[in-house]
Amino acid sequence: MQNLSLLSPALALSGLAVLALLADMLVPPSRARNLYHFGWASAAGTLAWLVAGLADPASRGAGSLWVVDAYAQFFGMTILLALVLCLLMGLDYKALPERHAGTFTALMLLASSGLMILVSATDLLLIFVALELVSLSSFVLVGFERGNPKSNEGAMKYFLFGAFSSAIMVYGISLYYGAAGTTHLIRGAAAPGPMLMLGLILILLGFGFKASLAPMHFWVPDAYEGAPTPVTTFLSVAPKIATFALLVRVFVSVLPAAQFDLQALVVLMALTTMTIGNFTAFFQNDAKRLLAYSSIAQAGYLLIGLAAGTGRGVEAVMMYSFVYLAMNVGAFAVVQAVGQEAGSYDLSSFDGLAQRSLGLALAMTFCLLSLAGIPPLAGFMGKLYIFSSAVETGHWWLAAAGLVNSVASAYFYFRIAHRMFFRAPREGAAPVVAGPYIYGAVAVAVVGVLLFGVHPEPLIAGVRASAGLP
């Protein structure tokens, strides 16, 4: 176990999770709400620690099963940022049982700790354990509203798919081990052969489950609709981004591309993921389900950067993940505020939102336009980067397919915008009054969407500096 200290931010986060779990038993229910504050404060503290350590070269290095480089640190910060925002949203989510605040916080922190380990893992053993840590925590989080049958059902479907796909992944790992004689991804001097190929494809399917890629995406809408909204937000952002970080590490930098040409498969997955996501989203009438399909489509765009496979493709994936974090969290935070007020997440609760709460309606519009990739916003810059990386490597038709998909996706994003601005509010619909923490999360997200849209240079510079993979 060399250099375990490199992982100390992730380990500290899991330590804090255990503390929250213990505190859950000791703190009286009347003061349990403080544990939510403990949660986001410890996430923010870890984030600050990680940022402060960036300048120190000793914070990077290689361990026995992990590598902490600038790339892993970039994704670690992204995950922690998502965690802070989602825990803030949790503070204003009324359906969460106050009594179990500590458990909720602990599970969120544990999942993020697993994700932070995942982005620096270079050994299939560690990847498997970290993925399971994330999965087990998120199964419980999805079913956290125990009295709500929808939450139960979403959790059960998520669990069945999750366990099935991790069993497939473990079988793939066993084949990889048989062919390579090791589970380490860098040291493995594997002889290419059918067994290794099959193993890698099964492992890719296992990752695809977490990142909601096309053949493994069936759980997404059900789990997202059933889960408490802060958990939905977290699931739609953090595990997806971390799994892409892992996919890029495994398929771009670790495996020599000449020997294992899985590019055709990745291209196919990118095409189907985008198309299925976008074209199923047309028919959704529930805001959370619609955003679930939209997040599947967004994963498809990210896959284009992976299919390009060049340094620029890696930069594009990093840049788009960060931008995606801002716009998706913003959209979900508004959905939570509106849905909570109306008592349902049906699209009709957005009717006339502009007349009721103009600020929330504008924030939602910015996030949706950014998700659709409309120019002055951050989503456009991200998509530009992704598509240009595909064109550079000669996948111009993949970029064209992505473009067609973006144009088509504008339809269902505008459907919500149309409802907010051009429909009369329902009878007796009151202005949406959300808590301060929701407004905080929305504000952070919208600032990110606008700022990186008109002034993306700092983000591009940060991504360039961290994109160098070993």
Next chain:
Amino acid sequence: MTLADYMTVSALLFLIGVFGALTRRNIIGILMSIELMFNAANLNLAAFDRFLHPEGLIGQTLAIFTITVAAAEIVVGLALLLAIYRNTDTTYVEDFHLLKG
């Protein structure tokens, strides 16, 4: 017993598990099928460790990790099943149809 025998048994177990997981209607049955898939991988790992790479312990270590994690996974699954059973009085997947679209 050669390596090929072990691999055949393991592949059969895995396929039976996949088939069961996709066709069973009862959640308990699905959980058992998934368990078969995990154990197919364990059998593979142990056989590869013994026949192909006897110099290290990686295969055995990985198998022990898999057994542990699979057990934890099933515990979470049963807890979720208990929660859903209390609310709906059923363990059959076709009865879960609140979420669709």
